Amino acid sequence: MKEKGKTSNFKFSVYMKRYWQLYVMLLLPLTYLLVFKYAPMVYVQIAFKKYSLVESIWKLPVAANHGFEYFIKAFKTNDFKYALRNTLTLNLLDLFLGFPAPIIFALILNELCFARYKKVVQTIAYMPHFLSWVIIYSLALQLLAPNDGLVNMVIQDLGGKAIPFLNEEGHWIGSYIGFGIWQNFGWGSIVYLASIAGINPELYEAAAVDGAGRFRKMWHITLPGIKPTIVVLLIMSLGNILGGGFDRPFAFQNNLVMRVADVIPTFVYRVGIKGLQFSLTTAVGLFQSVVGVFFLLMANFISRKLGERGIW
Incomplete structure (x- = not known):
């Protein structure tokens, strides 16, 4: 021994x-993770206490209902219910419509024969990812504004009526999802292109000998080859189904569409930071994180049961 x-x-x-x-x-x-990610988790206890700016968090009294006062209050608040509904709706639409976009784009790029043209297309598709949502919304205003937007001016010149892309709830959702796909599909395709590059070229040669065309090669070789990558990224996307960034909805929302545009991050900003209800919005954020972890675990479990590798 x-x-x-x-x-x-x-x-x-x-x-x-x-x-x-x-x-x-x-x-x-x-060190970065410990200082900026794990150390602040101490303040999660604010969700279970009556917060005061002048008191230490260790001395704060426990909230009513065994500390769950603010969780109950959140679910009784109509604004939070709307924010929860809108977050789920917009993120599910992003998932169903936006998740396949980089996969399709990567498959199309992989089939291009001219290398120089392929690089130009890739560069153009990546560029929107580096624009802030404030800039993208400014572009959206120039294109889709009801009176002086380029798209509506063309529609009116052709004899049609202006479409309220950014001022009517249904059209706003379509514009929000569309610009989200446009901003992310090029950047998201990088992972899939790297995965495609790792597929054994001999498989394509064998398929060509058997008489398979491009579509058959794509369907029977390329897609199965990148399937593990698709599964992992899908699991990570499901883990963020109740999350999402603050800047995109905040930049796009306006008073006319707040009923469908207010999401959990903007609710936390409006009620927590501007309204100084820190305990309430900490409870909302904790609920959001727990649900995200639950979706992540469930998606990984289902993936493993179906024979895929999952995340772990």
């Missing part, structure tokens, strides 16, 4: 001497 222990210690010391630089490089990101 002693010899076994000495051997394992010797192997560990040799391993560390060889790879210590990698662990030193890990110190900075680990």
